[in-house]
Each structure stands twice: as structure tokens, then as C-alpha cells.
Amino acid sequence: MQPVVLVTGASSGIGSALCKRLLREDAGVRLCLACRNMQKATATKAVLLAAHPAAQVTLVRLDVSSLESVLRAASEIQRRFQRLDYLFLNAGIMPNTHVSFKALISGLFSGRAVHMLSTAEGLLTQEDCITADGLQAVFETNLFGHFILIRQLEPLLCCLEKPSLLIWTSSSNARKSAFSLTDYQHSKGKESYSSSKYATDLASVALNKHFNKQGLYSSVVCPGLVMTNLTYGILPSFFWKLLMPIMWIIRFFTKTYTLTPYNGAEAQVWLFKQKPESLDALMKYHSCTSPMGKNCVESQKMDVEEETAEIFYQKLLELEKHVLAKLNAPLSPK
Numbered sequence: 001m002q003p004v005v006l007v008t009g010a011s012s013g014i015g016s017a018l019c020k021r022l023l024r025e026d027a028g029v030r031l032c033l034a035c036r037n038m039q040k041a042t043a044t045k046a047v048l049l050a051a052h053p054a055a056q057v058t059l060v061r062l063d064v065s066s067l068e069s070v071l072r073a074a075s076e077i078q079r080r081f082q083r084l085d086y087l088f089l090n091a092g093i094m095p096n097t098h099v100s101f102k103a104l105i106s107g108l109f110s111g112r113a114v115h116m117l118s119t120a121e122g123l124l125t126q127e128d129c130i131t132a133d134g135l136q137a138v139f140e141t142n143l144f145g146h147f148i149l150i151r152q153l154e155p156l157l158c159c160l161e162k163p164s165l166l167i168w169t170s171s172s173n174a175r176k177s178a179f180s181l182t183d184y185q186h187s188k189g190k191e192s193y194s195s196s197k198y199a200t201d202l203a204s205v206a207l208n209k210h211f212n213k214q215g216l217y218s219s220v221v222c223p224g225l226v227m228t229n230l231t232y233g234i235l236p237s238f239f240w241k242l243l244m245p246i247m248w249i250i251r252f253f254t255k256t257y258t259l260t261p262y263n264g265a266e267a268q269v270w271l272f273k274q275k276p277e278s279l280d281a282l283m284k285y286h287s288c289t290s291p292m293g294k295n296c297v298e299s300q301k302m303d304v305e306e307e308t309a310e311i312f313y314q315k316l317l318e319l320e321k322h323v324l325a326k327l328n329a330p331l332s333p334k
């Protein structure tokens with residue numbers, strides 16, 4: 001039986017490159033692109049089919065920042081498929097981002113310049129907003145909408161005979177100090193992106209603890225710095241044009257400047273080829289690119305305590321109960 005693969009945020013950037021690469025790995029995969037914008041999704045599907053005319057590619061409308069949309073998409077997916085082998089939790093936002101040029105300039109002359117340029121530590125702040133569900137938008141999009149999707153799709157994901165794998169797109173911008181268990185939606189701070197990506201790392205660790213015995217595994221990837229709509233949104237386009245040659249030079253100092261969506265998807269494609277049971281729950285898998293453009297995957301231990309991951313998981317379950325009750329929806333599908 002050909003594997004069924006669902007990719008959220010497949011309409012552009014890393015998600016779209018991932019879909020192309022998955023079909024190149026195995027033209028038989030049954031790909032489902034879960035996207036909020038059906039026009040963009042249809043265009044991506046057409047590109048995929050142009051390269052692989054016999055491929056099985058379907059679309060499902062999914063806006064991870066709307067719980068109603070997540071519930072609707074989950075029941076549609078359950079109607080179409082009997083199981084899911086890989087679920088790529090890739091959709092994400094980094095809205096209204098400001099760069100601290102003061103921190104950038106002083107960082108460039110410090111001993112931590114390479115670290116700063118690969119993690120953006122101390123460089124970025126975001127203005128977040130509230131969704132129609134009453135949640136912080138970055139938290140709901142990057143983490144919670146995906147968490148509800150997983151919970152709703154449990155019957156398709158949990159099978160002892162054939163394990164399934166969740167693959168979260170995290171970031172090297174994920175930072176413990178940006179995250180707080182008492183304000184896990186990051187309503188009070190200005191680093192909602194860092195916080196949400198640290199939250200995905202915690203969620204992945206806790207999901208492994210709770211679901212491995214049911215045949216469901218979870219992993220985290222870091223694509224590196226990739227030029228996509230998300231990054232182009234940080235600075236005006238003429239700035240990026242000026243910076244591009246410098247970015248290629250930075251590649252001589254760090255492997256994390258993967259720059260193209262194709263390169264950024266390296267770790268996701270690598271995980272697709274691994275046995276879920278063989279992966280380490282506490283590792284993060286990084287896409288890396290050499291100055292000459294050669295790709296590889298490197299693993300690094302996450303800065304996560306299992307106890308914190310468990311407390312956070314319990315908070316997510318509480319929030320799930322609360323929001324589903326508000327929507328009059330059952331906790332898990334029949």
C-alpha cells in the first residue's frame with residue numbers, strides 16, 4: 001500500500017518544495033495538500049502533476065488558525081483516507097516582524113555573530129493578534145491548530161502494526177527564554193514566533209511520550225534560513241536584493257543558510273526515509289547546506305526538559321477541552 005502523506009502549508013515555500021521532493025523520492029505516494037488558499041493550492045497541484053502526471057495529489061481546505069476549519073478538514077480527511085503515514089505540520093507565520101538594527105550591528109562585531117545570524121537571537125520582535133477563536137494568532141497557527149488536527153486524526157495515525165510519523169517544522173529561532181508555561185500563548189511578550197516554535201519542540205517530546213506505545217511518533221526539523229514569503233515579509237524587497245550576495249557569503253561560516261526551499265526541505269525528506277521507531281524523540285533534525293550547495297542533515301539535542309513538556313501537554317489538553325466545548329464539538333472523532 002502506498003504511503004499517505006498530508007502536508008499543511010503546502011501551497012508555497014518549504015511545504016511546496018517538500019511535496020515536489022517527496023514525489024521525486026516516491027512517485028507513488030498519495031499526497032494531500034492541506035492549504036487555506038485553494039487557488040494557490042490548485043496551482044501547486046498543477047505544478048506537481050506537470051512533473052508527475054500519474055501522481056495522486058488531492059487538496060483539502062485547512063486554515064490552522066480557525067478551529068472550525070481544522071475540525072471540518074479533519075472529518076474530510078477521515079472520510080477520504082483509512083490511514084495517514086506522514087503528517088507534515090509545516091504551515092506557519094511570523095507576522096509584523098521588526099528587526100533591531102542596533103542589535104544586528106553590535107552583534108556583528110561580537111564573538112556571537114554567526115550564532116546571531118543563524119538563530120536571529122535578540123534580533124526580531126513581532127506584533128501578534130487574536131483570532132476569531134480568541135487565541136493568539138501565532139500560537140494557534142504554528143502550534144495549537146496543528147495540535148487539534150493531530151488529536152482529531154488520531155484514529156488514522158495510531159496503528160501498532162504500521163507506525164506513523166508527525167514531522168513539525170520548527171526553527172533554530174525557537175528559544176526557551178521566549179517561552180513561559182504561565183503565558184504559553186505569548187500574549188504578553190514580543191517574541192511570539194520564538195515562543196511558538198519552542199512550544200512545537202515541547203509538544204513533540206510530549207506527543208512521543210503519550211503516543212509511541214500506540215504506534216505514533218513525532219519529530220522536529222529546522223529548515224535553516226530559507227528565502228520564502230515568510231522571510232521576504234521581514235524586510236522590503238530592495239533590502240533583500242542588496243543582502244543576497246552577503247547571504248551566500250555567510251554560507252562559508254554556517255551550514256544553516258540553506259536559502260532555497262529545496263534545500264530547506266532536506267531534513268523533512270530525510271525523515272520521510274527513516275523508520276519512525278528509529279528516531280530519537282529529543283533530537284531536532286537540521287537541514288544543512290555547504291558553501292558549494294551540498295545538502296546534509298545534522299541532529300542536535302533539543303533544549304527541552306521532559307517535565308516541562310508534560311506540564312505543557314496537560315495545558316494543551318485543558319485548552320482543547322475548553323475550545324471544543326465552546327464549539328460544541330466532541331473531544332475525539334467517532
Ligand SMILES: NC(=O)C1=CN([C@@H]2O[C@H](COP(=O)(O)OP(=O)(O)OC[C@H]3O[C@@H](n4cnc5c(N)ncnc54)[C@H](OP(=O)(O)O)[C@@H]3O)[C@@H](O)[C@H]2O)C=CC1
Pocket residue numbers: 008009010011012013014015034035036037040062063064065066090091092093141169170171172222223224225226227228229230231
Ligand atoms: N523560511 C525560513 O527561513 C524558515 C521557515 N520555518 C518554518 O517553515 C514553515 C514554512 O514556512 P515558509 O515556507 O518559510 O513560509 P511560506 O510563507 O512560504 O509558507 C508558509 C505556508 O503556511 C501556510 N499558512 C500560513 N498560515 C496558515 C493558516 N492559518 N492555515 C493554513 N496554512 C497557513 C501558507 O499559506 P499561504 O500560501 O496561503 O500563505 C504557506 O503555504 C513555517 O512553519 C515556518 O515557521 C522555519 C525555519 C526557517
Ligand SMILES: CC(C)CCC[C@@H](C)[C@H]1CC[C@H]2C3=C(CC[C@]12C)[C@@]1(C)CCC(=O)[C@@H](C)[C@@H]1CC3
Pocket residue numbers: 099104116117118119120123124170171172173224225226231234235243246247
Ligand atoms: C548581514 C545579514 C545578511 C543581515 C540580515 C539580517 C536579518 C534580516 C537576518 C539575520 C538572521 C536571519 C534569520 C531569520 C530571518 C532574517 C534574519 C533575522 C529567521 C528568523 C527566519 C525564520 C526562522 O525560522 C529562523 C530560523 C531564521 C533565523 C535567521
